[in-house]
Amino acid sequence: MKIVVPIKRVVDYNIKPRVKPDGSGVETTGVKMSMNPFDEIAVEEAVRLKEKGVATEVVVVSVGVQQAQDTLRTAMAMGADRAVLVLSEESPEPLAVAKVLKVIVAKEDPGLVILGKQAIDDDMNATGQMLAGLLGWGQGTFAGNVEVADGKVKVSREIDGGTEDVSLVLPAIVTADLRLNEPRYASLPNIMKAKKKPLETLNVADLGVDTTRRLTIVSVAEPAERKAGIKVETVSELVEKLRNEAKVI
Amino acid sequence: MTALVLLDHEDGRIKQAALSAVTAATQFGDVHVLVTGERSVAETAAKISGVTKVLHAADALYAHEMAEPLAALLVSLAGSYDQILASASAVGKNVLPRAAALLDVQPVPDVVRIVDADTFVRPIYAGNALATVKSSDSKKILTVRSSAFDAAPAEGGSAAIEEVAAVENPNVSEFVAVHLSASERPELDSARVVVSGGRGLLSEEKFRILEPLADTLGAAIGASRAAVDSGFVSNEYQVGQTGKIVAPELYIAFGISGAIQHLAGMKDSRVIVAVNKDPEAPIFQVADYGIVGDLFEIVPELTEKLK
Amino acid sequence: MSEAERESMSFDVVIVGGGPAGLAAAIRLRQLSPQTSVCLIEKGSEIGAHIVSGAVIEPRALSELLPDWKERGAPLNxxxxxxxxxxxxxxxxxxxxxxxxxxxxxxxxxxxxxSLGEVCRWLASQAEELGVEIYPGFAASEVLIENNRVVGVATGDMGITRDGKQGPNYQPGMELRATYTLFAEGCRGSLTKQVMQHYDLRKGVDPxxxxxxxxxxxxxxxxxxxxxxxxxxxxxxxxxxxxxxxxxxxxxxxxxxxxxxxxxxxxxxxxxxxxxxxxxxxxxxxxxxxxxxxxxxxxxxxxxEGGLQAIPRLTFPGGALTGDSAGFLNVPKIKGTHTAMKSGMLAAEALVDAMSTERVEPASYVQLIKESWLWDELKSVRNIRPAFARFGMKKGAVYSAIDAMLLKGRAPWTLHFRHQDNEELLAASLCEKPAYPKPDGKLTFDRLSSVFLSNTNHEEDQPVHLRVKNQGLWRTVNWDVFHSPESRYCPAGVYEVVNETSEPALHINAQNCVHCKTCDIKDPAQNIDWTVPEGSGGPNYPAGM
Missing domain, CATH: 3.30.9.90 (D-Amino Acid Oxidase; Chain A, domain 2)
Structure with missing residues (x-):
């Protein structure tokens, strides 16, 4: 079984995002970019499935700018076998990405597609579900555990207040949540070896999908700063305020 | 215009967050809701203020709100609606994007403000920025943040209930089981209330003073890095820049000075309470309610008063 | 401990550090000798992540290295x-x-x-075009010395837990073996410090x-x-x-x-x-x-800031020191980028020369330095910083004006530094406390909200990389005599005194460290050893720094 793992290059999670003074977006020039952390978890899960003998090949795919090839190389250093880069604008919309991925899936014919549950830049949390919809496949979103057996994948999903187990017919979509695993480091020897792994570059225009943006950004602003509230003297006063004013207890 | 809200429920109880989605939907016009499960759920939904029609999908296929059949059902109903909404809950986020893909719509998740029928505000970069986006899709598919919209009153409406038949099941998924962590403490990152301690708790042993309070409130326990570094609790409790980012309804910080690194992990909480003996502690600059005093006196008193 | 299992790779030249010196050396090496394999490693998560400088730079060295830098889009705007x-x-x-x-x-x-960080990112792209292999995110933690020759470096193990055990994500370090190793770690490099000690490179020069x-x-x-x-x-x-x-x-x-x-x-x-x-x-x-x-x-x-008088022996068997690791900063000019680059370029020339003759020590480096403008420049300003140290700021300024105007830097004498910086502190009881204003949050800030803007991060579960060699000494020297100077000189709030009134103890917030190395320099008893943390830890300075 082949596993396809779509990954996204995003502003590194250590970088505090800075809204551009003209409000057109968040500053990304000269900012360190890395693999979306949830995608690292997805890559790790795929590589582990290969190490367990469940999968035979792990293919990573990114839809984005040329520099996303660095991100793909990192994924290959973690253990993915080869990579496909679909050149497009920076940070295309989930709907467009899902359409592109549908074409890639048709070509690669994987048994499983594992994605990160969301990208930490636009926080859309949609691509996996949308790809599942377009393909008509089952979706095991927000996965905390994944087991493949007998032509099915059993996914333990993180839901509000607990977990939910679902069983999906293969091929299927899984999106990785934080607790699925702790991704490995891309070691230096593996980074060196990953330079020699195959990376295929395609152009989004050649795939015959409509990637027109549906959402335009009107403006981006920093959230209002929190203001200091009041000091209360006694615990009783606090309880009273929480009950009757803030209504949180 | 008419909007359709997918109301998610748990054991027959409509979730509070879903009621916020109803409030958001009323900004567009008429509100219809879709519920699954028992008839009683539909009857509860019919009473929600602002709802004019309840679509009830009674078929067992939808009982567990699985994305694959439910998205197919939404698609079959979508024709009559200009907007489809749900709360930004595990269900909403699972189902709506799938339905959106089938309808060739780019969904707008986590809406915190509806500017006009096409324009929405949503947080990006983990809430570090707010994007105002304009959608060119003729049909809008939105999930909304419950913290940004008041819950619609559960009483006051008298909507008609219409039964909807099941549509073809894609048959690619099967519900197995659900495990709710009822007795244990809630997970830190999804808890409604977080009780958090800092270096002011002084020791591993004294840190436990927070446990009865957390039990009383049904809260998760968190900690600042200083508390974790000092060995009071393990680092899975850490809230902040390098720990967990939380945004509960209520966050109570005991003995936490409130360095920006900690604030980065909890500043999006709806209500913040700070207890610290230092009146100059920066945590008070973000707290809605603060008490200057000895937490070792305040915690037991608060626990007692909340019982 | 892990030597048996760690992998190894060989290069002609390994360069430690991706600042102006290391990158200029890498570029020059491939220009002069395109078949030479050059590997450069950098502890920051990317090139530029750990670069801080003013920076006003003099383009002299850059113009020698890449005369068409403008056409190549160098970010000197x-x-x-x-x-x-x-x-x-x-x-x-x-x-x-x-x-x-x-x-x-x-x-x-x-x-x-x-922004020197941007300049370095650009230099790295030039180097990569020339075939230099650059690996950011890997910290060289060990100098490999065999038969008294430096034969490369090893990167640190990853995934070691706080208590020093191998965690679930353990990855052994890697040996990067080389015919020649260049240290370009910047000021007070942790490996440079070891090499200086091993080969006694500071013998006979000013501290x-x-x-x-x-x-x-x-x-x-x-x-x-x-x-x-x-x-x-x-x-x-x-x-x-x-x-x-x-x-x-x-x-x-x-x-x-x-x-x-x-x-x-x-x-x-x-x-x-x-x-x-x-x-x-x-x-x-x-x-x-x-x-x-x-x-x-x-x-x-x-x-x-030691200048010419403090420059150590620059070569040793198997390699050389470049840039601010050697101390090539022109203090009165407050510039070190052009000198760092020049020294890197000259080191590259020396290595190519040594390779052709199979010499163990690239000794021609020293000669090349002494014949270059770099040496003239440092020589002409050699008395200025020591004059300030000796005569104070006002008289120092007068001296420096005389030195510059009348003597034109050719004074027949050389002023010397007598002490190491850590020896200069006076006991707390002898010093007056400055009254610092409280930060207003608009123009002035505290340490922690400042560190926040450096995007500093370290993997939490790793041994503390700031090693206090003798714990007891902190109480008797740092606390009792100097009242914890580290809690003040550290610009990142790493050092914190807890239980000040009862049982004072030093708490180290290693997570905050911006890798400035001041503690390694200024600790009165030289009791703090700055070692490299896990690779890619530390600040993530954005464009503009």
């Missing part, structure tokens, strides 16, 4: 246009007239205000003396932006015995670089370089530039 040197009193400022006569080494005509530079980048309203403006200050709030001053440069798109450098030979244990830097901002001469803007970044780094 803001030429220096106006230049002021201010003497500050608490409320007023006096412009030093005829700067080019009194302080010719300060003249910045033809220089550029840059190195250091400065600490602390920097902020501001974004200011367009109407306030004066691209090309360079302003330096001396005087207030430093006393006459403390070498220090502030800078302010307008550059890029509405950016202002503001910072403060202080000589680490200061004696008042209560002094806090961070708070000095914050309070100079309140001076009208600086405040007016920043008000209405917002601070977007923060960083700090030690720099070498």
């Amino acid at each position: 803001t030429p220096v246009a106006t230049e002021d040197m201010l003497f500050l009193t608490e409320t007023r400022s006096f412009r030093v007239p005829a700067l080019d006569k009194f302080m010719p080494h300060m003249a910045n005509h033809g220089n550029y205000i840059v 190195q003396t250091y400065g600490l530079g602390i920097k902020e980048v501001w974004e200011v309203p367009p109407e306030k932006h004066r691209p090309g403006l360079v302003q330096h200050s001396f005087g207030w709030p430093m006393d006459d015995n403390t070498y220090g001053g502030a800078w302010l440069y307008h550059f890029g798109e509405n950016l202002v670089s503001y910072g403060f450098v202080i000589g680490l030979d200061y004696s008042n244990t209560w002094l806090s370089p961070f708070d000095e830097m914050q309070r100079v901002k309140q001076h009208p001469a600086f405040r007016k530039h920043l008000e209405g803007g917002r601070r977007i970044s923060y960083g700090a780094r030690a720099l070498s």
Whole structure:
């Protein structure tokens, strides 16, 4: 079984995002970019499935700018076998990405597609579900555990207040949540070896999908700063305020 | 215009967050809701203020709100609606994007403000920025943040209930089981209330003073890095820049000075309470309610008063 | 411990550190000898992540290295246009007239205000085009020495837990073996320190003396932006015995670089370089530039101020020291980028020469340095910084003017540094406490909200990389005598005293460390050893730094 793992290059999670003074977006020039952390978890899960003998090949795919090839190389250093880069604008919309991925899936014919549950830049949390919809496949979103057996994948999903187990017919979509695993480091020897792994570059225009943006950004602003509230003297006063004013207890 | 809200429920109880989605939907016009499960759920939904029609999908296929059949059902109903909404809950986020893909719509998740029928505000970069986006899709598919919209009153409406038949099941998924962590403490990152301690708790042993309070409130326990570094609790409790980012309804910080690194992990909480003996502690600059005093006196008193 | 299992790879040259020196050396090596395999490693998560400098740079070395740098898109976009040197009193400022006569080494005509981090990222792209293999995110933690020859370095193990055990994500380090190894770690490199000790490279030279530079980048309203403006200050709030001053440069798109450098030979244990830097901002001469803007970044780094007299032996069997690892900073000019690059380029030439003759030690490096403009430049200013150390700021300034105007740097004498910086501190009881104002959160800030802007992060579960060699010594020396100077000189709030009133103890917030190396330099008993943490830890300075 082949596993396809779509990954996204995003502003590194250590970088505090800075809204551009003209409000057109968040500053990304000269900012360190890395693999979306949830995608690292997805890559790790795929590589582990290969190490367990469940999968035979792990293919990573990114839809984005040329520099996303660095991100793909990192994924290959973690253990993915080869990579496909679909050149497009920076940070295309989930709907467009899902359409592109549908074409890639048709070509690669994987048994499983594992994605990160969301990208930490636009926080859309949609691509996996949308790809599942377009393909008509089952979706095991927000996965905390994944087991493949007998032509099915059993996914333990993180839901509000607990977990939910679902069983999906293969091929299927899984999106990785934080607790699925702790991704490995891309070691230096593996980074060196990953330079020699195959990376295929395609152009989004050649795939015959409509990637027109549906959402335009009107403006981006920093959230209002929190203001200091009041000091209360006694615990009783606090309880009273929480009950009757803030209504949180 | 008419909007359709997918109301998610748990054991027959409509979730509070879903009621916020109803409030958001009323900004567009008429509100219809879709519920699954028992008839009683539909009857509860019919009473929600602002709802004019309840679509009830009674078929067992939808009982567990699985994305694959439910998205197919939404698609079959979508024709009559200009907007489809749900709360930004595990269900909403699972189902709506799938339905959106089938309808060739780019969904707008986590809406915190509806500017006009096409324009929405949503947080990006983990809430570090707010994007105002304009959608060119003729049909809008939105999930909304419950913290940004008041819950619609559960009483006051008298909507008609219409039964909807099941549509073809894609048959690619099967519900197995659900495990709710009822007795244990809630997970830190999804808890409604977080009780958090800092270096002011002084020791591993004294840190436990927070446990009865957390039990009383049904809260998760968190900690600042200083508390974790000092060995009071393990680092899975850490809230902040390098720990967990939380945004509960209520966050109570005991003995936490409130360095920006900690604030980065909890500043999006709806209500913040700070207890610290230092009146100059920066945590008070973000707290809605603060008490200057000895937490070792305040915690037991608060626990007692909340019982 | 892990040597048996770690992998190894061989190169002709391994370069430790991706700053201007290391990158210039890498580029020059491939220019001179395209078949030479060159591997460069950098502990920062990417090239530029750990680079902090003012920075006004002199393009001389760059023009020699890549004469068509403009066409290649080098990010040198803001030429220096106006230049002021201010003497500050608490409320007023006096412009030093005829700067080019009194302080010719300060003249910045033809220089550029840059983000050195951006310049390094660009240099890295040039190096990669030439076939240099660059691996950021990997910290060299060990010098490999065999038969008394340096044969490369090893990167640190990853995934070691806080208590020193192999965690679930353990990855052994890797040996990068090389015919020649260049150390380009910048000031006070942790491996350079080992190499210096092993080969006794500092024998017979003055002790190195250091400065600490602390920097902020501001974004200011367009109407306030004066691209090309360079302003330096001396005087207030430093006393006459403390070498220090502030800078302010307008550059890029509405950016202002503001910072403060202080000589680490200061004696008042209560002094806090961070708070000095914050309070100079309140001076009208600086405040007016920043008000209405917002601070977007923060960083700090030690720099070498010893000059010519403190330059160690530069070569050893199997390699050489370059850039500020060796101490090639022109202090009066407050510039080290062009000298760092030049030294890297000359080291490259020496390595190519040594390779062709299969010499163990690239000894021609020293000769090349001495024949170059780099040496002339450092020689002509060699007495200025020591004069300040010896005579104080005012008389030092007079001396430096005489040295520059009358002697033209050719004084027949050489002033020496006598002490290491860590020996200069006076006991707490002998020093006066400066009264630092409380941060206002608009113009002035505290340490932690500053570190926040450096995007500093370290994997939490790893051994503390700031090693206190003798725990007992902290109480008796650092606390009892000096009242924990580390809690003040550290610009990142790494060192914190807990239980101050009952049982004082040192708490190390290693997570905050911005890799400035000041603790390694200034700790009175030299009891703190700065070692490299897990690769890619530390600050993540964005563009603009």
